Amino acid sequence: MFEVTITQTFSAAHRLKESGGTCEKLHGHNFTVEVSISSPALNDAGMVIDFKIVKEWTGEILKELDHRYLNELSYFNSLSPSAENLARFFYERISAKTKIHNLGVTRVTVWESEETRASYSETFAPFEKI
Numbered sequence: 669m670f671e672v673t674i675t676q677t678f679s680a681a682h683r684l685k686e687s688g689g690t691c692e693k694l695h696g697h698n699f700t701v702e703v704s705i706s707s708p709a710l711n712d713a714g715m716v717i718d719f720k721i722v723k724e725w726t727g728e729i730l731k732e733l734d735h736r737y738l739n740e741l742s743y744f745n746s747l748s749p750s751a752e753n754l755a756r757f758f759y760e761r762i763s764a765k766t767k768i769h770n771l772g773v774t775r776v777t778v779w780e781s782e783e784t785r786a787s788y789s790e791t792f793a794p795f796e797k798i
């Protein structure tokens with residue numbers, strides 16, 4: 669299995685609902701999102717996919733999140749905008765793009781700081797072994 673990974677950064681504010689700590693108060697992070705895409709085969713250019721394409725897909729999502737108060741976004745109306753839920757948000761949006769290319773998103777990791785991160789992943793059905 670081959671895997672490519674890109675990272676991009678964005679800044680946003682959030683409040684975590686009922687976390688029982690200081691995260692309930694409004695605060696911000698310089699987030700890093702890390703997207704890994706996998707494939708059992710390479711294309712004619714010898715790549716899983718051009719890094720530039722993955723950065724464009726991720727960049728489109730970042731336009732919605734950068735310098736925003738995440739709790740105001742419709743996706744997070746009833747969902748706490750934690751790093752875990754942000755990772756799933758990216759995963760779902762990027763998976764919709766990769767499926768068209770028969771590629772799988774291995775994992776999305778969202779870093780809140782250099783020391784703290786959360787990831788989301790699912791099994792990509794076409795790669796499952798029977």
Ligand SMILES: [Zn+2]
Binds near residue numbers: 696780
């Ligand atoms: Zn936070």
